[in-house]
Amino acid sequence: MRRKGRVMGFAGLLGNEDLKARLTASFRAGKHSHCYILTGPEGSGKKTLAKLLSQALQCEAADAPCGRCPICRKTENGTHPDVICVDDPERKTVPVELIRQLQADAYVRPNEGNKKVYIIPRAQDMTDNAQNALLKLIEEPPSYAVFLLLTTNTEKLLPTVRSRSVELRLEPVARDQAVMWLSGKCPEHDRQTLQAAYVRCGGFLGQMLEFVKEHKELPQTEQFVSAFAANDRYELTRLWCSMEKMPRDQLYQCLSRFKQLLTDALMVRSGMPGSPEALKIGQRRTAQDLSCAAAQLQKAMEYCAANVGAGHICGHLAVSL
Numbered sequence: 001m002r003r004k005g006r007v008m009g010f011a012g013l014l015g016n017e018d019l020k021a022r023l024t025a026s027f028r029a030g031k032h033s034h035c036y037i038l039t040g041p042e043g044s045g046k047k048t049l050a051k052l053l054s055q056a057l058q059c060e061a062a063d064a065p066c067g068r069c070p071i072c073r074k075t076e077n078g079t080h081p082d083v084i085c086v087d088d089p090e091r092k093t094v095p096v097e098l099i100r101q102l103q104a105d106a107y108v109r110p111n112e113g114n115k116k117v118y119i120i121p122r123a124q125d126m127t128d129n130a131q132n133a134l135l136k137l138i139e140e141p142p143s144y145a146v147f148l149l150l151t152t153n154t155e156k157l158l159p160t161v162r163s164r165s166v167e168l169r170l171e172p173v174a175r176d177q178a179v180m181w182l183s184g185k186c187p188e189h190d191r192q193t194l195q196a197a198y199v200r201c202g203g204f205l206g207q208m209l210e211f212v213k214e215h216k217e218l219p220q221t222e223q224f225v226s227a228f229a230a231n232d233r234y235e236l237t238r239l240w241c242s243m244e245k246m247p248r249d250q251l252y253q254c255l256s257r258f259k260q261l262l263t264d265a266l267m268v269r270s271g272m273p274g275s276p277e278a279l280k281i282g283q284r285r286t287a288q289d290l291s292c293a294a295a296q297l298q299k300a301m302e303y304c305a306a307n308v309g310a311g312h313i314c315g316h317l318a319v320s321l
């Protein structure tokens with residue numbers, strides 16, 4: 001439902017019609033769970049849905065979440081004191097201490113809302129101890145507390161946690177709707193790139209946006225990836241020659257992007273996920289090739305920064321890479 005630019009109900013989440021209908025019906029009936037698991041891959045809309053659920057829980061309008069009242073706006077901006085994000089980006093895991101703090105906080109009544117909403121954005125990273133501490137809380141929660149556990153992998157959650165939660169699974173958005181959304185976000189891109197993003201990312205909007213952004217920058221990237229992956233010296237030399245007349249800041253940008261790709265390819269080799277480009281390189285070149293080339297690119301970037309001419313730098317790369 002869209003009326004003069006404002007978005008009502010769960011319409012802010014694209015696609016996922018069944019899920020939205022289910023949630024709308026239960027909120028209209030004044031019912032909600034005290035613990036939801038929002039599950040789906042990266043970029044599938046978990047955070048968007050968490051925001052809408054928080055609004056639905058806090059908003060006092062008849063058509064909650066109305067999206068226009070001060071409560072909805074505060075929740076949207078992340079300034080509502082009773083919508084609390086539980087994470088510490090510095091930590092690799094979500095440790096039990098964080099859940100203990102949550103536990104202590106949950107027994108303090110809400111500041112201004114009727115509810116207290118706790119969002120755990122990477123629930124799959126909770127340690128077992130953290131999950132067990134959380135379990136105690138969701139077994140007997142204070143009446144006003146609601147927990148939103150966002151995860152890319154429900155298997156990482158204890159069965160006891162899952163059995164006490166309502167699972168909301170995010171689905172990919174249909175092609176036409178996804179491509180239209182993306183063209184609104186990135187009007188400068190041609191339809192082919194937008195379609196490619198859909199094919200590559202399977203209708204998960206966040207991933208599609210990433211894909212398009214990565215492909216925005218450099219026409220040279222594709223040439224570098226295929227030539228370097230194949231160890232094709234002729235093609236590489238052609239690439240460096242084509243870059244000899246580039247302004248230095250543009251050259252620097254290219255070199256730094258190439259170096260980033262090699263670093264990503266090294267990660268791919270050690271079993272981490274990576275972009276299709278990094279995968280292509282990582283599967284075909286050895287770790288030693290990758291680190292040597294990354295070091296050469298680093299050196300070239302330093303030359304660039306020290307005002308060495310682009311011609312010299314590209315000549316150096318043609319012999320060293």
Ligand SMILES: [Zn+2]
Pocket residue numbers: 059060061064065066067068069070071072073
């Ligand atoms: Zn509202």
